Amino acid sequence: MLPVILRLFSWTPLLQLLLSGAAFFVLMVLITIRLLYAYGLTASLSSSAPHLTAEFIAGESKDETGLAALQQAFEQAESISAFSPFLKGTRTLKIESPAYVIGQYKFEAPVEITGIDLKRFPFAIPLEQAESLKNEALTTYTTKELAGQLMFSKRAVVVNEAMANLFAPRPGMAGEFIVWDRALEQLLAEVRIVAVLRDLLDTPRMLVGLPLARQLLGKAGVQGIHARVSDLQTLETVREALTRKVGGFARISSWRDGHHRQQKLFRVFEAIFWIITVAILVLAVVTGILGIYKVFVTKRRSLAILHLLGLSKSAFFVMLSGLNVCILAGGAGLAFAGFYLLSNSLHKQLVASFQTVLPIELPALEWTPFLFWNGGLFLTYTLLSLGFLGILLRAKLKLQ
Amino acid sequence: MRRPLIVSNLLFRNVDPLIVFGLGIGLLGGLGLAIGGTLLVEHLMTSYQSFLQKSLIGLRGTLTLEASSPAVLQQFYRVWQADSPAVPSSLTWSSDGAIALELEQGTRIWKRQVKVVVLEQEYLRQKLSAQQAGCATNQTQAFGNPLLWLTLVEFDPERPVTLQAKPFGEQKLPLHFSSCRLETGMMTDYPILFLSWSASGMDPVGTAWQLEFSAPTAAETEQLKWEIDKVWSTVPHSATEWLDPKDVFKSKEMQLAATLSEQARFVAAVVFLLTLTLSALILFFGFSLLLEFKHKVTAILRMIGISRAAVAVGFMVKGAQIGVFVAVFGCLIAVTGRWLIRQGAWIPFEHFFMPWSLAILGGTLLVIPLGIALYNAVLIYGLLWQADRKAGVIR
Numbered sequence: 001m002l003p004v005i006l007r008l009f010s011w012t013p014l015l016q017l018l019l020s021g022a023a024f025f026v027l028m029v030l031i032t033i034r035l036l037y038a039y040g041l042t043a044s045l046s047s048s049a050p051h052l053t054a055e056f057i058a059g060e061s062k063d064e065t066g067l068a069a070l071q072q073a074f075e076q077a078e079s080i081s082a083f084s085p086f087l088k089g090t091r092t093l094k095i096e097s098p099a100y101v102i103g104q105y106k107f108e109a110p111v112e113i114t115g116i117d118l119k120r121f122p123f124a125i126p127l128e129q130a131e132s133l134k135n136e137a138l139t140t141y142t143t144k145e146l147a148g149q150l151m152f153s154k155r156a157v158v159v160n161e162a163m164a165n166l167f168a169p170r171p172g173m174a175g176e177f178i179v180w181d182r183a184l185e186q187l188l189a190e191v192r193i194v195a196v197l198r199d200l201l202d203t204p205r206m207l208v209g210l211p212l213a214r215q216l217l218g219k220a221g222v223q224g225i226h227a228r229v230s231d232l233q234t235l236e237t238v239r240e241a242l243t244r245k246v247g248g249f250a251r252i253s254s255w256r257d258g259h260h261r262q263q264k265l266f267r268v269f270e271a272i273f274w275i276i277t278v279a280i281l282v283l284a285v286v287t288g289i290l291g292i293y294k295v296f297v298t299k300r301r302s303l304a305i306l307h308l309l310g311l312s313k314s315a316f317f318v319m320l321s322g323l324n325v326c327i328l329a330g331g332a333g334l335a336f337a338g339f340y341l342l343s344n345s346l347h348k349q350l351v352a353s354f355q356t357v358l359p360i361e362l363p364a365l366e367w368t369p370f371l372f373w374n375g376g377l378f379l380t381y382t383l384l385s386l387g388f389l390g391i392l393l394r395a396k397l398k399l400q
Numbered sequence: 401m402r403r404p405l406i407v408s409n410l411l412f413r414n415v416d417p418l419i420v421f422g423l424g425i426g427l428l429g430g431l432g433l434a435i436g437g438t439l440l441v442e443h444l445m446t447s448y449q450s451f452l453q454k455s456l457i458g459l460r461g462t463l464t465l466e467a468s469s470p471a472v473l474q475q476f477y478r479v480w481q482a483d484s485p486a487v488p489s490s491l492t493w494s495s496d497g498a499i500a501l502e503l504e505q506g507t508r509i510w511k512r513q514v515k516v517v518v519l520e521q522e523y524l525r526q527k528l529s530a531q532q533a534g535c536a537t538n539q540t541q542a543f544g545n546p547l548l549w550l551t552l553v554e555f556d557p558e559r560p561v562t563l564q565a566k567p568f569g570e571q572k573l574p575l576h577f578s579s580c581r582l583e584t585g586m587m588t589d590y591p592i593l594f595l596s597w598s599a600s601g602m603d604p605v606g607t608a609w610q611l612e613f614s615a616p617t618a619a620e621t622e623q624l625k626w627e628i629d630k631v632w633s634t635v636p637h638s639a640t641e642w643l644d645p646k647d648v649f650k651s652k653e654m655q656l657a658a659t660l661s662e663q664a665r666f667v668a669a670v671v672f673l674l675t676l677t678l679s680a681l682i683l684f685f686g687f688s689l690l691l692e693f694k695h696k697v698t699a700i701l702r703m704i705g706i707s708r709a710a711v712a713v714g715f716m717v718k719g720a721q722i723g724v725f726v727a728v729f730g731c732l733i734a735v736t737g738r739w740l741i742r743q744g745a746w747i748p749f750e751h752f753f754m755p756w757s758l759a760i761l762g763g764t765l766l767v768i769p770l771g772i773a774l775y776n777a778v779l780i781y782g783l784l785w786q787a788d789r790k791a792g793v794i795r
Contacts, residue, residue: 019681026674033667040663044656092553106511109551165590166551168500168513182553200586200656202546261455261586264749265660268451271747272444276671279437279737283678286430290685349666354659 013327019291020331020381021338023284024374028339029346030280031369034273035233036350041269042232043360045262046255048160048199050124050226051235053086054242054250060087062221066249070225073245079234083227084117084124087210089217094182095167097175098190105175107167108182111204115213116226118150124226127158127207130195133174141174146195154212155192163204164196179216189215201260224250233363285380292324292385300392313393324385328378335374407706407714411694427686431726434679435768436733439760441675443738445668447754449617452664454751456657457648458545458585459527461612462621464492464646465628470606472641477611479635484627487615490523491608493600498590501565503552504572510552514591516565519612520604521596527614528582531751535580541599542575545584548591563595573601587657616754618649618661680775687715687776691783698784708788712781719776723769730768731761 054070061067067085074083095107116124127150132141141149149156155176164170171193179188189212199205206216214220229235235254243252256266303316343365351362453462467473477491498513521541528535535543542563544552555561557579562572576599584592597604613628615621625645632643649658691698698711735756741747 019685022677022681026678029670029674033670037663037667041660044659107551108553110553161589162547165498165513166547168511170498170513198589200589202584202586202589204550265452265455268448268747268749268752272448275444275741275746276441279433279441280671280674280678283430283434283437283675283682286425286433287678287681287685289425290427290430290682290689293685293689350663354663 013323016291016324016327017330017334019287020328021334022331023288023381024332024335024377025338026280026284027373027377028335028370029342030273030277031373032339032343032346032365033350034277035365035369036346036363037269038266039232039363040351040354040360041266042235042255044354045200045266046232047129048125048197049255049258050086051229051232051255052080052227052239052242053224053253054227054246055224055253056250058249060219060221060223067222067225070246070250073242074225074227077238077242077245079229079231079238081228081230082120082122082124083225084120085210085222086124086224086226087115087213087217087219087222089113089213089219091188091217092182093188093216094180095177096180098178105167105169105171105177107163107177109163109166109204111163111206113206113208113213113216115208115210115217118209121147121151122228123147123150124228125207126228127195127197130158130197132195133171133193135174135194141194149194150209153192153194154209155190156194157191157206157208157212158195158197159193159207160197160199160201160205162202163206164193166204188218200262231363233366281377284377285384288381289384292381292388303392316393317389320389321386324389325382328381328385332374332378336370339370403706403710404713404717407701407710408717410701411697411711411714412718416693423686423690427682427690428722428726428729430682430686431679431722431772432729432733434675434682435726435730435764436737438672438675438679439730439734439764440737441671442668442760443734443753443756445664445671446617447752449619449661449664449668450754451749451752452660453617453657454531454583454585456585456587456660457654458583458588459524459531459614460584460588460648461490461492462615462618462648463613463624463628464648465611465613466609466644466646467611468641468643470609472637472643473608473611474605475637476632476635476643480611480628480631483631483634487613487624487627488523488526489611489613490520491597491604492610492612493518493602493604493608494610495567499565499567501563501593503555503561503563505555505559505561508554510555512548512551512591514548514593516567516593516595518595518597518600518602521598523612523614524594524596528580532580532583535578535582540576540578541596542577543580543582543594544577545588545592545594546581547589548593549581551591563593568600568602571601573599575599587654618658619665621647621649683772683775684779687719687779688783691715691780695787708781708784711784712777715780716773716777720769720773723772724765726772727765727768731764 054074056066056070071083071085074080090110090112092110093107095105097105114125118127121128128143128147130146132146134140150158174192174194177191177193179191180186181188191206191208191212197205197207208216210222229238235256239252239254246252256263307313307316347362351360354360355362465473465476467476473491477489480489494517495515498515501512501514501516503510503512524543549555557577561575561577563575564570564572575595582592582594613621613624615624625647628643628645648654649661701711702708738753738756742753747753
């Protein structure tokens with residue numbers, strides 16, 4: 001009987017195969033765009049920030065036990081490449097060059113001061129990637145030398161571009177500065193600016209070692225832990241795992257939760273992506289409905305004749321639903337094959353152009369989201385076709 | 401003209417309710433949704449590109465035109481204003497990097513290193529009303545970006561202030577400052593002071609050495625360059641006189657901005673292609689289904705001597721009618737979708753959406769019925785031709 005059924009439907013299975021293949025393929029392209037574009041955005045915009053932050057819910061703390069528990073959780077977590085306790089705060093500073101060039105290099109503005117442990121390398125914020133200022137020998141520090149300066153000099157600090165540009169004039173060389181609290185006229189510390197970090201922020205930031213941060217902010221404890229992950233694609237997974245472990249006393253946030261323009265950009269992209277995905281999924285389902293409707297409704301007379309000739313409804317149901325599932329599976333396979341051929345071009349378009357700007361790695365795409373979403377669409381199409389088939393077999397058809 | 405209408409009426413009368421239901425949902429609903437979805441996606445992606453640009457470069461101009469001399473610039477500007485008054489532009493002077501200046505308010509003096517940009521008040525007002533509506537006032541002559549404000553500790557914009565800087569001569573210029581912080585985007589990490597020509601005391605004629613333009617997206621900036629070339633070719637000039645357009649997206653410091661913008665364009669193009677493919681599939685299934693259901697009627701029509709082309713035209717007429725319906729339905733879906741997104745705050749930024757382009761909505765109402773009618777005619781003609789080839793074969 002199966003050859004008769006196949007002959008009855010002639011070109012239809014092939015059309016359906018192409019239709020379902022197109023729908024699965026569209027979905028896969030959308031998922032890839034989301035993964036790769038989000039990866040490119042995150043990788044390029046988070047290069048000067050910690051990827052993950054665990055902050056004590058109770059606020060700044062000197063409690064060693066709490067910090068030890070947090071550190072242990074980060075040590076055991078997967079994909080964490082570096083972590084460090086941090087202390088952060090904002091203070092309106094007045095900065096001047098020392099006595100011998102008084103009157104030059106003046107600065108006055110509120111500054112966000114972030115202190116991290118600079119004794120351990122790699123740092124939780126990759127400060128060694130900052131652009132070195134010229135030193136006394138009129139050369140710039142290499143990445144290793146800059147890391148060494150930050151690790152071994154107690155006064156070495158990195159400022160962001162916004163802060164460097166607020167100096168009048170902008171410092172062209174690594175040099176000593178005296179830092180005052182502007183309102184209290186109180187001397188806070190002497191620092192040596194060695195490098196400038198490009199973080200695309202329009203607020204002055206100073207990144208320093210933890211002891212110097214305590215001195216500058218007048219605080220004694222830490223607020224939590226900053227960390228970097230080695231694989232950005234695992235960011236949310238690591239975050240969830242850490243929340244499960246330390247969620248009772250610390251709040252885990254990822255780079256994406258911030259409130260700067262970069263994160264807003266990311267959130268807008270996410271929102272748009274979901275709206276587009278839902279719209280295209282609805283379209284794919286409507287197209288699928290039409291395709292399935294066409295297949296079954298146009299053949300209902302032929303099916304009724306076969307039924308009158310003695311073929312039972314259950315046999316029909318089993319054969320047609322089996323054929324349909326096979327077609328859908330074939331469509332999914334076709335989509336996977338097409339996608340495999342095209343994925344390189346998508347990688348190139350969505351990541352390689354970021355690579356010309358920043359040194360980011362090409363990510364290996366995980367198959368789980370593809371299987372999950374395509375599985376959902378497969379199930380939707382299967383249920384729809386079974387529903388149509390059921391209605392069709394129940395309907396009584398008058399044959400003249 | 402009457403024959404296609406009669407054929408169309410014959411074809412689409414007395415249709416099985418099951419078919420009307422299926423086609424109603426599938427063809428009309430699906431196509432309406434496809435059109436509405438495509439319109440909404442296109443609008444979202446255009447707004448996203450504009451939002452991206454606002455985040456990256458804020459209110460700064462996207463294209464700056466430099467000329468071989470101020471006189472050449474003036475000459476071009478006069479023709480440009482006559483030809484393309486709708487594109488916001490301004491004669492501009494900007495300092496070469498940060499310059500030392502002094503702002504004085506009562507007994508307090510702020511000595512700072514700031515980049516100064518002088519441009520036309522009206523141009524600034526136009527840009528502000530589009531992006532930072534609350535800031536657009538006629539009186540204000542001076543604006544600062546957030547970084548300038550950060551460094552002016554204890555500065556009060558409400559009180560009288562004077563400015564002194566070398567390019568403006570020795571005199572102290574009285575300024576009327578706006579308390580708004582002018583967004584200059586994430587690619588600008590230095591303080592900028594924006595002044596109007598009247599506040600700077602300078603005369604644009606002979607001083608302005610740049611012409612600044614502001615387009616909402618990188619793609620439109622490209623288009624603008626093309627238009628400038630066209631206008632420049634109509635301006636009489638010698639071989640030694642030149643205009644040099646400097647696209648902000650092509651500068652080295654804006655490489656990331658350019659990359660992000662290019663990516664957004666690529667994503668928009670892919671999404672458009674996907675919706676177009678799905679819409680074409682919906683049309684194909686819908687109309688081939690219609691033909692399938694009406695194959696007896698078409699066979700009778702063919703037997704009484706009506707040609708294949710006349711039947712296809714009959715379908716075309718119906719396609720145009722359906723096209724009008726789905727185009728209106730699609731526009732309604734798109735407008736409702738945008739309204740829902742705003743009401744539900746799914747994109748949590750007040751000024752995210754750009755205004756609807758009436759040309760796109762009007763174009764949809766015109767092009768869709770025509771497109772569907774033609775597609776329908778070609779498809780039906782093709783299917784009938786194929787059926788004729790197979791004539792005599794019993795399914």
